Amino acid sequence: MYLIGESLNVISKKIGRAFKERDPKPLQEEALFQKEKGMDYIDINLGPAKKDGHELMPWVVEVVQDVVPDIPLALDTSNIDAIEAALKVYKETPKPVLINSIMCRPERYERMVPLAAEYNADFIALMWGPDGLPRDENERAALAVELLYFANEAGIENERIWVDGIVTPVNIQQPQLMSLMAFQAMVQDIAPGAKSTCGLSNVSNGPPTHLRPILNQTYMIMLERNGMYSVISDPLEDRLTEIAKGKRQDIVDVVHATMDGNPPALDSISDELKEFVKTTDVILGRTLYSDSWLEV
Numbered sequence: 001m002y003l004i005g006e007s008l009n010v011i012s013k014k015i016g017r018a019f020k021e022r023d024p025k026p027l028q029e030e031a032l033f034q035k036e037k038g039m040d041y042i043d044i045n046l047g048p049a050k051k052d053g054h055e056l057m058p059w060v061v062e063v064v065q066d067v068v069p070d071i072p073l074a075l076d077t078s079n080i081d082a083i084e085a086a087l088k089v090y091k092e093t094p095k096p097v098l099i100n101s102i103m104c105r106p107e108r109y110e111r112m113v114p115l116a117a118e119y120n121a122d123f124i125a126l127m128w129g130p131d132g133l134p135r136d137e138n139e140r141a142a143l144a145v146e147l148l149y150f151a152n153e154a155g156i157e158n159e160r161i162w163v164d165g166i167v168t169p170v171n172i173q174q175p176q177l178m179s180l181m182a183f184q185a186m187v188q189d190i191a192p193g194a195k196s197t198c199g200l201s202n203v204s205n206g207p208p209t210h211l212r213p214i215l216n217q218t219y220m221i222m223l224e225r226n227g228m229y230s231v232i233s234d235p236l237e238d239r240l241t242e243i244a245k246g247k248r249q250d251i252v253d254v255v256h257a258t259m260d261g262n263p264p265a266l267d268s269i270s271d272e273l274k275e276f277v278k279t280t281d282v283i284l285g286r287t288l289y290s291d292s293w294l295e296v
Contacts, residue, residue, distance in 0.1 A: 001220070001244040002230035004074055004098075004197065005039035008064070010047045019046065019056060024063040031064045035071055037235040038245065041098060042068065044086075045076040053082030058089045065091050074098040074124075074232075080111055087119040099123040100232075101164060104143040105130055109150055117154045124162045124197055125151070127183075133166060133176075137183035140165050141190055148191045158193040162230065167202040170215055170282065171289050177203065177219065178285065184226040198223065200231040203283075208291055213237055218279040220244065221255040255280050 008030050010016045018026040034042050044060050046053055057077060064073065072093040075086050083099055090097050101124035102112045116123045125147045127140045134140045144163055151161055165183045168176040180198070187196055203219045204212035217240045220231055224244075233240055242248050254273045257263055258280040266274050275294055281287040287296075 001224055001228070002040040002197075003038065003235075003241060003244055004041040004043050004100075004230060004232040005034040005037070005235045006043050006045070006199075006201065006232045007034070007235055008042055009045040010049075011045075019060065022059065024066075027060060027063050028067045031068045031071070034235045035068050037238075038241050039071070039233075039235055040230070041072050041074050041095075043074040043076050043100060043232060045100075046079070046082060047077065049077045049079045049082050053077055053079035054085045057082035057086040061086045062089055065093075070094060072097060074100040076100040080108075080115075083112070084115055087115060087121060090119070096120060096122045096160065098162065101126040102147070103128045104147045109147055113151050113154050113156065116151070116160070117156055122160045122162060122195075123151075123156075124164050126164045127166055133168070134179075136179045137165075137186060140179070140183040141186055144187070144190050148194065158191045159195070161191065162195040162197045163187050163191065164196070164198050167198045167200060167219070169206045170203050170219075171206045174283075174285055174289060177283055181222060181226045184223055184228055187227060195229040196227065197230040197232060198228065200233050211291065211294070213240065214275050214279050214294070215283075216240055217243055217251070218255060218276055219283055221252050221276075222259060222280065222283060225256060225259065251276055259284065 008015055010019055014026050031042055046057055049056060072095040075083050099116055099121050102109050103126045127134055127143045129143045134143060148161060165180045170177060187194055200216050200220055204215035243251055254276050258277050263277045278294055282289050282293050287293060
């Protein structure tokens with residue numbers, strides 16, 4: 001599974017200050033760290049960047065590409081002018097630049113899809129429609145058909161589109177996690193060859209900090225089984241990276257068995273693997289979410 005590093009982000013105090021002060025050092029250190037940690041893409045997240053995004057995003061791209069010219073970047077901001085300015089200065093990498101993201105709203109995709117076509121960029125197709133978050137997998141599918149059809153008509157093939165069905169927090173909208181997995185399993189039927197991704201850490205947004213890694217890692221395995229191509233992840237989560245790169249098949253096997261209703265006996269496995277059994281049951285709704293589910 002491909003990993004898109006999420007931590008070159010304006011919400012970080014260190015990175016946010018570097019953006020504001022135009023200090024390249026923290027940005028380049030973070031980019032090199034993400035490369036060392038095995039990230040396949042680096043996401044540059046400016047947030048809305050309404051005031052100076054058109055100047056800031058191309059500057060950040062150049063600063064980062066100076067030290068990691070071989071790592072493709074994801075351009076993450078709602079400021080379309082900032083995206084366009086960055087595309088103009090982006091230096092070619094082994095994989096195309098990735099626009100993160102294009103919502104399924106005409107006022108967004110009618111302007112942004114032509115940019116992706118003009119600059120040969122891949123883009124994340126975000127299943128956020130005119131009414132906000134889709135209610136279920138069928139609404140996600142309808143949005144996907146609308147946006148991908150428009151992109152195909154603009155000359156962008158499915159292989160350059162990364163579908164994001166939107167991850168929601170487990171402690172607020174548990175049924176939506178099941179809906180996303182169902183949608184994920186439909187993507188190749190809807191758009192053969194399309195890629196996929198998601199903001200993985202959304203699943204653990206709200207639970208206590210020490211519980212976030214086990215939720216992120218378990219849900220990633222569950223999504224990958226349903227065809228997920230990549231996730232936007234925290235480079236600090238070493239075990240997640242190991243799982244994504246195929247180094248923890250023991251964990252994957254336990255999650256798959258639990259999904260199938262055949263979990264191993266808890267007294268026969270390690271404490272580490274027990275956590276994955278219990279977390280899989282929580283995500284599937286077999287066990288009600290609580291902050292103490294691992295202690296039960």
